[in-house]
Amino acid sequence: MSERNAWSRSGGAWSSGMVTASGVPPLAPDPPTPPEAPRPGGPERRRRQLRIFGGIAAGILAAGLAVLLIVILGAESNPFGGDKAAGPADLRPPLAQACPAPAESPGGAPTQRPSAAPPATGERTTDSEAGISYRRYGAPWQVWDTVWKAGTLEVPYRVGQHFVTEVYSGGEYHASILSGAVPAADNDAVSLDLECVGRQVAADVRAEYYPQPNTMEPLRDEVTTLGGLPAWVSEFRLRFEANGLTATEELSAVAVIDVGKPTAAILYVSIPGTHKQFDYVVEDVLNSVRPL
Incomplete structure (x- = not known):
């Protein structure tokens, strides 16, 4: 762009300024300012406000529901820290759960084991798993050669003697002298709650081994010693x-014997009323028990 002086009369004086050279097009004028958008009228404004208020209300409702769920489910899980740890399952045997081993005897001192019994004589039945032996009898008694898991406690009777006293519509009926071992304490227990375990086993025998209903005449129910x-x-x-x-x-x-292990030795003796000549065996075999 070229320049030249231009003279103009302004207030009685001459002044110089910039002019466009001939042949150069003038600058384009600024674009017109667009008109301001009309503001929404009354109905439109109310609809917009309702949408805003609805969004706020929905947010508050969602937050409230989240808090409510945390309160309700808080006892079972923690949404910010994962599930709460469940309590450990009780894996102890049924008898150990029902009859925790006593820490001390009623007198306050640790339980003392009795002195050894006199040596056993005669033929013996030996139950190495139960940890006891006892007298063996001649005919009609025969060696028990199966495993019978009886009752709710499922005491596994693996050793002993028996004979069939009669056969009837329900099968064979037996006289029996059977022994087994059943978990009755925690692994670190050194003694058993003999009264509790004994009552549990005797109740299981009455409820599960015999026809129902039945009546019971108690003859003996006590803590004692067998074979020391x-x-x-x-x-x-x-x-x-x-x-x-x-x-x-x-x-x-039913005898429950503490052999110094977490398992108790169980000795079960039964003489049907049709063979009362063998009733003496009950006391005799109990008195013959010895530890291995």
């Missing part, structure tokens, strides 16, 4: 009826 070992002995006579069964009563005994 602490024991609980229950003796009782049960009376019952079953279709086709000649026997209507039975003399029975």
Whole structure:
């Protein structure tokens, strides 16, 4: 762009300024300012406000529901820290759960194990798993050669003697001298709650081994010693009826013996009323128990 002087009269004086050279197009004028958008009228404004208020209300409602869920489910899980740790499952055997081992005897001193019993004589039945032995009898008694898990406690009777006293519509009925071992304490326990364990086992015998209903005549129910070992002995006579069964009563005994292990030795003796000539076996076999 070229320049030249231009003279103009302004207030009686001459002045110089910038002018565009001939042939150069003038600068384009500024674009016009667009008109301001019209503001929404009354109805439109109210709709917009309702949408805003609705969004705020929805947010408050969602926050409230989240807090409510945290309160309700807080006992089971923590949404910010993962599930709460569940309490440890009780994996102890049923008898250990029902009968925790005592830490001390009633007198306050640790339980003392009795002195050793006199040596056993005669033929013996030995139950190495239970940790005891006891007298063996001749005919009609025979060696027990199976495993019988009886009752709710499922005491596994693996060792002993028996003979069939009668056969009826329900099967064979037996006289029996059977032993087994059943978990009855925690692994670190050094003694058993003999009374509790004994009552639990005796109740299981009555409820699960015999026809129902039945009546019981208690004969002996006490803490004692068998072969120098602490024991609980229950003796009782049960009376019952079953279709086709000649026997209507039975003399029975259950001994729970503390052999110094988490398992208790169980000795179960049963003499049907049809063979009362063998009732003496109950006391005799209990008195013959010895530890291995």
